[in-house]
Amino acid sequence: MKTTIDHELDVLLRFRDAVGEIHGSEDLCMLLYSLVKREKPKIVLELGTGLGVTAVWIGRALVENGGGRLWTFDDGRFQDSFLPQALACLEELPEFRDAGVAGDDLAGYLHKLLRLSGVAEQVTYVDQAIDLTEGVDDLMPSEVRAGQGIDMLFSDFAHGPGDILDLLALALPYMSEYSSIFIDSASTYLLSYFMLEQVIDQLNTGKLPHRFSQGRTSDERQRLLQLIAERRFQLVHLFEDKDRAQNSTTWIRVEPVQWSPPPTAKVR
Numbered sequence: 001m002k003t004t005i006d007h008e009l010d011v012l013l014r015f016r017d018a019v020g021e022i023h024g025s026e027d028l029c030m031l032l033y034s035l036v037k038r039e040k041p042k043i044v045l046e047l048g049t050g051l052g053v054t055a056v057w058i059g060r061a062l063v064e065n066g067g068g069r070l071w072t073f074d075d076g077r078f079q080d081s082f083l084p085q086a087l088a089c090l091e092e093l094p095e096f097r098d099a100g101v102a103g104d105d106l107a108g109y110l111h112k113l114l115r116l117s118g119v120a121e122q123v124t125y126v127d128q129a130i131d132l133t134e135g136v137d138d139l140m141p142s143e144v145r146a147g148q149g150i151d152m153l154f155s156d157f158a159h160g161p162g163d164i165l166d167l168l169a170l171a172l173p174y175m176s177e178y179s180s181i182f183i184d185s186a187s188t189y190l191l192s193y194f195m196l197e198q199v200i201d202q203l204n205t206g207k208l209p210h211r212f213s214q215g216r217t218s219d220e221r222q223r224l225l226q227l228i229a230e231r232r233f234q235l236v237h238l239f240e241d242k243d244r245a246q247n248s249t250t251w252i253r254v255e256p257v258q259w260s261p262p263p264t265a266k267v268r
C-alpha cells in the first residue's frame with residue numbers, strides 16, 4: 001500500500017516531468033535534491049522561484065532530512081511568459097487540476113504546489129522583488145539575521161557578471177563557513193564565465209575585486225577582506241549535454257582555509 005510520502009513523491013515526479021523543462025530545471029532539481037540529502041543544510045535560500053521545480057525538490061530533501069528550511073523569492077515578473085504553459089501542462093495531472101491551480105497567479109500557484117507536494121512546512125515562498133542595488137539584508141530570514149549562516153544559496157534570477165559580483169559581495173558575509181553558492185546559467189554566459197575564472201582566483205589570493213569595494217565604507221571593506229582571507233573558494237562549472245540555451249550551472253564552494261576535510265567527514 002502506498003504511504004502519504006510515496007504519494008507525494010509520485011506527485012513530485014509527475015510534476016517535474018510535466019513542468020521541469022520549461023525553465024530547464026528537470027535535472028538540476030534532482031542534483032540539488034541529492035546534495036541537500038547528502039549535506040543536510042539547515043538554511044537554504046533560492047533567488048528566483050520560477051515554477052517551483054527546484055524549490056519543491058529541495059523542500060522534499062529537507063522533509064526527508066527531518067529538518068532545514070528553504071526561503072525562495074520571486075516577484076512573478078516572468079509569470080505571463082511561463083505560468084500559462086505550466087498550468088496547461090498541469091491540467092493533465094489530477095491533483096493539480098482538482099486543486100484548481102489553473103485560475104491562479106504565481107503566488108496562488110506556488111502556495112498550492114508547496115501544499116500538494118508536502119513541503120509547505122519546509123519551504124517559504126516570499127513574493128518579493130530582488131534588487132541587489134538595495135542589498136540583500138531584507139531577504140534574510142530572522143535566523144540569518146540572528147547569526148546563523150546560509151548553507152546553500154541558489155541564484156536563478158540573473159547571471160550577468162555585475163549581478164554575480166554584487167551577489168557574491170553581498171551574500172558572502174551571510175554564508176556559513178562551509179557552504180555552496182549555485183548560479184544558474186552563469187557558466188554559459190561567456191563574460192560571466194571569464195569573470196568567474198578571474199575573480200575566484202583573486203579571492204583565493206585574498207584580493208578584493210574593485211566592485212566589492214564600491215559603495216562600502218572602509219570598515220565594511222576591511223571586514224570583507226578579512227572574511228575573504230579566511231576562506232577558500234572552489235569554482236566548478238557544471239554543464240549539461242542538452243541542446244538548449246543556458247545549459248549550465250556554476251557551483252562555488254566556500255570553505256575555511258584549512259588542511260583537513262570538514263567536521264562532518266568521517267576521516268580515517
Ligand SMILES: C[S@@+](CC[C@H](N)C(=O)[O-])C[C@H]1O[C@@H](n2cnc3c(N)ncnc32)[C@H](O)[C@@H]1O
Nearest residue numbers: 025048050051052053054074075077078129130
Ligand atoms: C529561471 S526562473 C527560476 C526557475 C526555477 N528555478 C524553477 O525551477 O522553476 C527565474 C525567476 O526569477 C524571477 N525573477 C527574475 N528577476 C527577479 C527579481 N529581480 N526579483 C524577483 N524575482 C525575479 C522571475 O520572475 C522568474 O520566475
